[in-house]
Amino acid sequence: MSGAKLLLVVACALVDADGRVLLARRPEGKTLAGLWEFPGGKMEPGERPEEALIRELAEELGIDVRSACLAPLTFASHAYEERHLLMPLYVCRRWNGEVQSREGQALAWVRPNRMRDYPMPPADLPLIAPLIDLL
Known part of the structure; x- marks a missing residue:
């Protein structure tokens, strides 16, 4: 695996007033289509993780x-065949605006103890336990 390209992505566990977490389903045509994940995305060159997440949440939702409403919780480090993914997970309980699907993805508000009922990419799975502990 040495020499594999490192891919930096950021993810967010949006938590509503009822303690549910938002999951988004990857649309058809994308890698890992049909799997549920935490909203977020790739960091652009020169972007800080928080800046990338703010941009991605505006674009996707x-x-x-x-930035002050993003609290780092944990991270995932996962080796895929062609790249190694490093993904910090932030928790956010406050935002402005109404969450809406802007890229055709299905959305679901899920109780933390039910997240394992949703098929997720391998990199997202280890993020569930820290969320259950927190919430």
């Missing part, structure tokens, strides 16, 4: 998040 139409919400405005402030």
